[in-house]
Amino acid sequence: MSSLGESGERKTAIGLMSGTSMDGIDAAYIVSDGVSVEKIGPSISIPMPEALQDTIRTVMNRATNATSRNDPIPDLESLSHEITVLHAKAVQTLLTTYDLDPRSIDMIGFHGQTITHKPEKGWTWQIGCGQTLANLTGIPVINDFRSNDMKHGGEGAPLVPVYHAALLKNSKDDEKARAILNLGGVANVTWVKWTGNSVDLLAFDTGPANALSNDWAREHTGQRYDKDGNLAAQGTTHEDVLMGLMASPYFDEHPPKSLDRDDFTISSLRGLNATDGASTLIDFTVEAIVSAQSHFPESVAAWYVCGGGVHNRTMMRRLRKHIPVMIDPVDAMGWNSDSLEAEAFAFLAIRSQRNLPLSFPETTGTSEAVTGGVYYSPLT
Numbered sequence: 515m516s517s518l519g520e521s522g523e524r525k526t527a528i529g530l531m532s533g534t535s536m537d538g539i540d541a542a543y544i545v546s547d548g549v550s551v552e553k554i555g556p557s558i559s560i561p562m563p564e565a566l567q568d569t570i571r572t573v574m575n576r577a578t579n580a581t582s583r584n585d586p587i588p589d590l591e592s593l594s595h596e597i598t599v600l601h602a603k604a605v606q607t608l609l610t611t612y613d614l615d616p617r618s619i620d621m622i623g624f625h626g627q628t629i630t631h632k633p634e635k636g637w638t639w640q641i642g643c644g645q646t647l648a649n650l651t652g653i654p655v656i657n658d659f660r661s662n663d664m665k666h667g668g669e670g671a672p673l674v675p676v677y678h679a680a681l682l683k684n685s686k687d688d689e690k691a692r693a694i695l696n697l698g699g700v701a702n703v704t705w706v707k708w709t710g711n712s713v714d715l716l717a718f719d720t721g722p723a724n725a726l727s728n729d730w731a732r733e734h735t736g737q738r739y740d741k742d743g744n745l746a747a748q749g750t751t752h753e754d755v756l757m758g759l760m761a762s763p764y765f766d767e768h769p770p771k772s773l774d775r776d777d778f779t780i781s782s783l784r785g786l787n788a789t790d791g792a793s794t795l796i797d798f799t800v801e802a803i804v805s806a807q808s809h810f811p812e813s814v815a816a817w818y819v820c821g822g823g824v825h826n827r828t829m830m831r832r833l834r835k836h837i838p839v840m841i842d843p844v845d846a847m848g849w850n851s852d853s854l855e856a857e858a859f860a861f862l863a864i865r866s867q868r869n870l871p872l873s874f875p876e877t878t879g880t881s882e883a884v885t886g887g888v889y890y891s892p893l894t
């Protein structure tokens with residue numbers, strides 16, 4: 515790849531992300547032309563009610579076991595509607611909290627909730643209705659960011675790399691290779707190297723980030739996640755179990771590559787006590803990230819980390835122990851680790867409206883650089 519595109523008219527957009535952790539909906543405001551980022555934030559997050567999380571989990575299992583997108587999935591329509599209404603609430607909360615005029619927002623980038631992701635079948639599924647969200651907010655909506663990618667032979671994920679590249683342009687250490695790591699439910703990394711106005715990228719999902727630890731914590735402590743990694747910090751990693759998890763052929767596969775939330779499970783940890791299981795899972799996340807470096811075209815000068823895993827002290831400590839270069843939360847660069855993915859979907863919406871590419875052979879494996887997203891204008 516070379517440049518991110520020519521500069522253009524700047525737009526204001528709100529990005530909405532409800533990720534694989536299912537813990538809440540993030541909404542972030544940005545001003546950008548889809549090439550460079552003029553203003554980041556404000557942003558908010560609203561929690562996903564427990565009952566809704568349970569329904570998502572049920573529908574996720576049904577969708578994962580479905581044989582095609584045409585299989586009838588009980589509760590899918592009502593869940594999709596409920597998720598859309600909650601996203602409208604997230605937009606409203608952002609607007610009212612920061613006294614923003616909805617008429618000043620050009621568009622919303624709406625990721626939706628992934629219920630299954632099967633790149634090997636050319637199939638990825640995000641639920642939520644773009645038209646309903648446009649009608650509820652009165653703001654144009656762009657959603658369905660991943661379908662066109664898959665139509666062009668891509669993995670459908672990760673899509674945030676182009677935003678990572680835009681953020682790193684004009685930052686300090688401009689011309690060194692750097693990595694941006696997202697520690698959400700699943701972890702994904704973008705390797706970025708700018709040379710003048712030309713950028714080289716490589717991106718892929720490295721393995722689980724918090725999803726398995728969350729499942730483990732839920733089962734063993736009743737908590738939604740292992741706060742600060744305290745449970746894991748008290749445990750001892752079982753190397754045999756860790757080696758078994760790392761034996762998956764996924765880690766040697768050359769990128770581009772992507773994962774579904776449940777491609778790895780906690781089943782091989784059965785029998786471990788709560789603390790040892792938690793410790794082993796954190797080391798699994800870390801080891802997968804360490805091994806991801808073998809795919810980098812060249813080693814990086816620094817890592818910048820975003821996503822909820824930034825708050826897991828044990829995870830960050832062990833990452834720093836195993837990777838010998840600087841590892842900082844993206845906040846050290848003046849960005850926001852909690853809202854960066856939502857910002858990315860605002861940025862992608864602006865690019866979509868300008869017909870600029872969202873996906874590249876080096877990020878998702880599309881046959882060529884392609885745009886994506888579907889536009890909905892409010893009808894009421």
Ligand SMILES: Nc1ncnc2c1ncn2[C@@H]1O[C@H](COP(=O)(O)OP(=O)(O)OP(=O)(O)O)[C@@H](O)[C@H]1O
Binds near residue numbers: 535699724728743855
């Ligand atoms: N204080 C904390 N200590 C430990 N873990 C935390 C803390 N705060 C957040 N997390 C973890 O971060 C997760 C949420 O991360 P994030 O919001 O980035 O995920 P996501 O956007 O749903 O995922 P994805 O990027 O895969 O779509 C929580 O489920 C939890 O596991």
Ligand SMILES: CC(=O)N[C@H]1[C@@H]2OC[C@@H](O2)[C@@H](O)[C@@H]1O[C@H](C)C(=O)O
Binds near residue numbers: 628673
């Ligand atoms: C299919 C899907 O929703 N994938 C997510 C998930 O969560 C993290 C990782 O797996 C990443 O590949 C992707 O999300 C980010 C936003 C992306 O597309 O860049």
